[in-house]
Amino acid sequence: MTSRRVLITGAGQGVGRGLALAFGRSGAEVLVNDLHRERSDEVADEIRSAGGSAVPAPFDVCDYGSVVSALADAGPVDVLVNNAGNAGAEGFGGRAKFADTEPADWEPFLRVNLYGVLHCTRAVLPSMIANTWGRILTIVSDAGRTGDPGGAVYGAAKAGAAGLTRSVALENGRHNITANNISLGTMRTPMTEPLWAEHADSPQAKEILRNYAVRRPGVPEDVTELALLLAGDQGSWITGQTICVNGGYSFGL
Numbered sequence: 001m002t003s004r005r006v007l008i009t010g011a012g013q014g015v016g017r018g019l020a021l022a023f024g025r026s027g028a029e030v031l032v033n034d035l036h037r038e039r040s041d042e043v044a045d046e047i048r049s050a051g052g053s054a055v056p057a058p059f060d061v062c063d064y065g066s067v068v069s070a071l072a073d074a075g076p077v078d079v080l081v082n083n084a085g086n087a088g089a090e091g092f093g094g095r096a097k098f099a100d101t102e103p104a105d106w107e108p109f110l111r112v113n114l115y116g117v118l119h120c121t122r123a124v125l126p127s128m129i130a131n132t133w134g135r136i137l138t139i140v141s142d143a144g145r146t147g148d149p150g151g152a153v154y155g156a157a158k159a160g161a162a163g164l165t166r167s168v169a170l171e172n173g174r175h176n177i178t179a180n181n182i183s184l185g186t187m188r189t190p191m192t193e194p195l196w197a198e199h200a201d202s203p204q205a206k207e208i209l210r211n212y213a214v215r216r217p218g219v220p221e222d223v224t225e226l227a228l229l230l231a232g233d234q235g236s237w238i239t240g241q242t243i244c245v246n247g248g249y250s251f252g253l
């Protein structure tokens with residue numbers, strides 16, 4: 001990835017951090033985005049300490065004005081990884097059946113998981129088109145592919161983001177721009193850490209893992225090689241796809 005500039009959103013921890021470190025090792029210049037400035041700084045420092053190139057890029061992907069102005073300051077990017085997301089303010093704790101939710105409950109899911117992806121994708125496309133090269137990777141969730149009882153709006157937002165990817169792929173392939181989704185199963189990251197750290201042997205954790213052929217949660221390192229392939233020149237004829245990294249979740253259901 002030498003000579004490529006890569007913007008990774010939500011890269012301050014979890015999957016995004018794992019991707020940022022891997023892109024840093026691959027020789028790319030990494031723009032480390034996060035809502036929390038100190039997390040962007042820490043991961044950028046970590047990449048530089050390992051000999052890589054990185055710049056902190058703290059901004060809120062939900063605020064289109066901030067996205068546009070951060071990118072105007074940072075300059076064009078070759079690769080966008082739409083990773084910032086959340087499963088709700090309380091993560092796994094905030095789950096509810098759709099019939100028990102109100103429109104006000106939907107906002108936090110839609111803002112980051114769907115609008116965040118719309119904002120960043122829209123902001124990077126003009127310079128990718130001008131450069132006739134670009135890669136857009138969007139981290140989605142099996143919640144959006146298979147449905148997710150208790151996570152309906154999160155799943156809807158992720159499915160919306162995945163749909164955007166397909167249209168962006170069709171519209172921009174002629175400019176050597178590819179767009180793909182990586183659909184994750186349940187991961188062990190700060191988002192879900194309470195589930196594994198405090199309740200690893202709980203009925204809830206066991207129930208989740210029962211649906212996985214490989215009976216463990218995913219870790220960020222499970223995602224990095226696929227992301228590097230899709231982001232590189234070797235991935236130039238893979239576009240509009242949703243590729244699952246999920247330990248076999250759902251194919252045996």
Ligand SMILES: NC(=O)c1ccc[n+]([C@@H]2O[C@H](COP(=O)([O-])OP(=O)(O)OC[C@H]3O[C@@H](n4cnc5c(N)ncnc54)[C@H](O)[C@@H]3O)[C@@H](O)[C@H]2O)c1
Pocket residue numbers: 009010011012013014015016033034035036039059060061062082083084085086087112116139140141142183184185186187188189190191192
């Ligand atoms: N953890 C899982 O089990 C799981 C499963 C499927 C999909 N995913 C998806 O993978 C991605 C990464 O998840 P994770 O588990 O690493 O999450 P995480 O909560 O551990 O980390 C997400 C990072 O994104 C940042 N972020 C949140 N909102 C932001 C915003 N508006 N602007 C900029 N940064 C923001 C957070 O500050 C945090 O550092 C998300 O899109 C998530 O929906 C996760």
